Amino acid sequence: MQTTSIIAPNLGEVRTLATFISAINGELTGHVNTLYRGQRDAAWSLRLAIDRQARRPPGHEEKSMLEEFKRRAIPYLDSPASDLTDTHWLAIAQHHGMPTRMLDWSGSALTALWFAIRQQPRQQKAAAVWLLTYEPKYLISDAEREKPLEVGRTTLLRPRHIPRRITAQDGWFTLHRGHYGSRRSPAFVSLETNTDYEGRLCYVTVPRTAFGEMRVQLA
Known part of the structure; x- marks a missing residue:
């Protein structure tokens, strides 16, 4: 995962x-709506999996990947395929490891902390838990749900039809706008550099020497 000069309070x-x-709790006084994301390296940016690939697919191939996933996944669904919009399909694909324009978040701070420290430390690296506060205006609209690959802004969503494990983790996603310009492939900005979310992101770090004790405390 690419590192960046992080523009958010530590x-x-x-x-x-x-x-x-x-x-x-001290940071969130007065904020009702907050999402959390754990990352096992505090230097990692909030960057999308599809944007981290050395060879990113052109926009039409992004759609093709989703269509192929839908075709193959239908026999394994918990819900009827007719109930799912493309946004739901993207969430399911993200959950199963397909690179998408989504980033995973949780409504649970403890779940995010677990994802940050559950593995052995990377050398001398500290982990991080990100906090994202939001207002209802940031939530995805019904129209945007129908065409998630064409969204004109970065939005937040809590999927209605998702695997049970995401439900247990209080799973949310940010769905990111792509910038084409003269490119065939969409380019994306890391969330911490997105001016629409300026002042809404911060993070705490966990030193590697604290991982073991904190895992025990979580258990």
Whole structure:
């Protein structure tokens, strides 16, 4: 995952579950709607999987990938295919590892912390838990749900038809706008550099030496 010069406040380092909860609660005073994302390297940007590929598919191939996934996935669905919009299909594809223009978030701070520290530390790397506050205007509209590959802004969504594991994790997504310009392939900006979300993102870091103790506390 690409690193970047992160343009968002760092709330500081946390070493215990208690200090983690204290740090995020102090930051979120007055904010009702918050999403969380855990990343096992604090230097990683909030960048999309589809944008991290060395050879990114052109826009029409992005659509082709989704159509092929839909064709193959129908026998394994928990819900009737007729109930699903392309946005739901993207969420399911993201869950199963297809590179998409979505980024995973959770409504649970503890779930995000677990994803940040569940693996062994990367060398001397600290992990990070990101916080994203939002207002209802940032939520995806019904019209945008119908054509997610054509959205003109980066939106938030909580899928209505998703695998049970995402439901258990209180899964959310950011759905990102693509910028074509003269390119055949869409380009995307990392969320922390998106001016529409300026002032709505911050993060805490977890040093590698605290991973083990915090995993025990979460358990």
